[in-house]
Amino acid sequence: MRPAIRIAGVEKSFGDTRALCSIDLSVATGELFGLIGADGAGKTTLIRILCTLLLPDRGKAEVLGYDSAAEYRSIRSRIGYMPGRFSLYEDLSVEENLRFFATVFNTSVEENYELIRDIYSQLEPFRTRRAGRLSGGMKQKLALSCALVHRPDLLLLDEPTTGVDAVSRKEFWEMLARLKEQGITILVSTPYMDEATRCDRVAFLQEGRLLAVDTPEGVTALFRAPLLAVSAREKHRLITELRAFPHARSAYAFGSSVHYADLRDEVSAAEIEAYLQSKGLRDLSVAPVKPGIEDTFMALMQEKGGCDE
């Protein structure tokens, strides 16, 4: 099947700042694709190119089989776009927002109610409330309903879970999974690495470069260095001491403990424990741990991004 998105050699600069450098990426139809990266990695720029709001300086982007530069009108009517901030009219009510976005996309709420019922039904009790008075999670649901109301083939969501509580985030991903079942291709960007596991495939973006594109399992498997979970009473000093260890690859806070990766192929927990004891750290616990996808991202982030390499 033809891919929903095909990006070849796309570059974009703003003045002297290179936002994207030579991006190649392809998203299959029906896929739930995650674009992971920190703030300023280029996620928003890439999504704006895909929804035809920006033109790439170089390269070619094809969305739903249409060229993003020449056939942008055909793309615009077939995609649902949710910009970074929930772009709602805060002075209009929930219902007025939905109706408005339905009319400007040439449809009505009734025509596609099937698709959004699942999401919108949670908002129905607040139908007459102004969008500005909704909680972050509800704004997110309303914005998603508005982006879906014209039954797009492709959803482009720019950081939909930023600034939303943990429960709403979880619910949101469940909604995306159900939308995927309805055959809608979804590209979603997020700075939260733990959300990567909910995608079919993810791309890791750093300073305008794609550092990895794979399934979550595939990305996790990229991490090969021995990994230890270490905890001690003084966490901050623990990180400093671990980083000072001659064979240290990396040490970073991970939940309540610290994940330590070694440069050598083999490392024993006892060796590290002895080293830390000699540094006067107390209440130590050191245990080997299986790397998760976040460990891979942390490791990838150590690699320098940027266009010049």
Place this chain on the structure above:
Amino acid sequence: MKKRFSLSRSFRGFVGKEFLHIFRDRRTAAILFGMPVIQLLLFGYAIRNEINEVKLAVCDLSHDSVSEAVTDELLSSGTFVLAGEPDAPSAIAPLFERGALDEAIVFEPGFGDRLEKDGKAELQIITDGSDPNVSRIITGYTAQVVGDYLGRRTPSGSGGRGVMVEPLMLFNPALKSVYLFVPGLMALILMLVSSLMTSISITREKESGTMEVLLVSQLKPMQIIVGKVVPYFILSFVNVVSIVLIASLVFGVPCRGSHLLLLMESLLFIMTALSLGIFISTMTGSQQVAMMISLGGLLLPTVLLSGFIFPVESMPLPLQLISNIIPARWYLVIVRAIMLKGAGFEYLWKETLVLVVMTAVLLGASVRKFRERLD
């Protein structure tokens, strides 16, 4: 055919949404509709250049029939109230200091006799120079009343010839400042509502990110612009009608020329102001900047340089040149001519043409600058 119908549906939805914005925010709605009325009443009642109940002291050193008749004439004009009759000119200054007086007049000894014999007599008018505007108006008005009276007393005119009358009476005879304010106020309010409100409402969409979604939607850029303009066009028109109505019903300001012409010219000026607003919003993406430009860059020049308060002819040359690019200057000429002079289109086509050209240039520039993509 079906496509055109559906496009117009999304356009209608867009215009409807704009009206919702306007009426949803009570403050905006109050400003839009309350401002014209409040400003008109303010200018009409409070901020007057005309004079009323001038406290007048008469120091009559002559006490003859002429000086008394002149005093009676002044006091019976309805403008002056007698506030004292000091015996000597030296007693006047303390009265001014106490704030008991706005004006004092002093008849020289033998005023009537000298007027009869020499055809020349002196009447001193003393006013409070700390308020030069009022002072000048009072002086001029007094001189006119005196001059009129003396002229009437000797129909041949020989008696009045000796009294110097300052040529300040070019004011409108009743000194109705509201006549002058109404046209200026119309220009000001239309400028404010049209430019400020459109530029803010467009930049607000840019700030909130909704513009991105609108651009991706079925709406064409032209429809977005027109959809933004239509509601304010209608509102401004309602404002024009209400200003003209209040002016005529409450203050008795006449509209001597054609009402239709006045409305058509006002619609043209609204278009100019709206295109200015659109142009501003293409230059900036922030509501704050748009507001600064609209208020600082449009409102002040409209008040100060359009001839609303200070006549263009009395400005220094550089300011006169600048005033040419201010749309309100031309609109003001048109409205004053239609309302007060009853002028027809044959006298106003030049000013009208200026406004048409300004609108076309601004709209053209805006459409060129308005992009279907983000910058």
